[in-house]
Amino acid sequence: MNIKQPPRLRDEAQSGNPSVGIAYCPKCHSAYEKKSWKHAIVKARKLLYGPAKKNGNIKSVLCPACRMAEEHLFEGEIIITNVPSEFLSDLRHLILRFAENAKRRSPLHRLLKMERVGTGLRITTTENQLAGRLAKKIVESFKHHVTLNVVFSREPYEKEFVRLAFAQKGGVGQLDS
Numbered sequence: 789m790n791i792k793q794p795p796r797l798r799d800e801a802q803s804g805n806p807s808v809g810i811a812y813c814p815k816c817h818s819a820y821e822k823k824s825w826k827h828a829i830v831k832a833r834k835l836l837y838g839p840a841k842k843n844g845n846i847k848s849v850l851c852p853a854c855r856m857a858e859e860h861l862f863e864g865e866i867i868i869t870n871v872p873s874e875f876l877s878d879l880r881h882l883i884l885r886f887a888e889n890a891k892r893r894s895p896l897h898r899l900l901k902m903e904r905v906g907t908g909l910r911i912t913t914t915e916n917q918l919a920g921r922l923a924k925k926i927v928e929s930f931k932h933h934v935t936l937n938v939v940f941s942r943e944p945y946e947k948e949f950v951r952l953a954f955a956q957k958g959g960v961g962q963l964d965s
């Protein structure tokens with residue numbers, strides 16, 4: 789039986805796809821060239837209309853991040869429980885801001901999903917270290933007002949599973965920025 793392997797971002801980005809020299813993701817418009825995915829509306833346009841296109845060397849290929857989103861795969865997961873309602877909006881904004889910055893730096897570093905689960909949130913990312921960094925950022929931002937129990941796990945399959953649990957320390961303060 790052929791078991792499908794989830795796409796590995798780093799492997800994919802570093803080793804590249806030998807059958808593809810230059811590619812363009814039709815979904816997010818990232819461009820793959822010189823063995824890495826780059827951001828790229830401008831870059832992709834150049835590729836699409838530039839000499840490579842004329843030579844017929846550019847292919848339309850879903851980038852690993854878009855493929856993960858499509859196949860509901862992820863490498864990093866954070867589950868935050870017991871979020872006090874007064875922190876929920878700040879927390880969401882912090883996560884969205886973090887995700888925006890991460891994606892700006894690399895088109896493959898993305899927040900895949902943020903969903904409400906009970907009194908908390910579940911977040912998935914395309915990359916395992918991204919989940920770890922986001923968790924640290926959340927801890928940093930909320931540490932003066934809440935106690936966070938953080939459990940990092942690297943098992944299995946090199947995914948990162950992070951669990952954060954808010955536990956209030958008496959008074960409620962403002963979010964540190």
Ligand SMILES: [Zn+2]
Nearest residue numbers: 813816851854
């Ligand atoms: Zn894409």
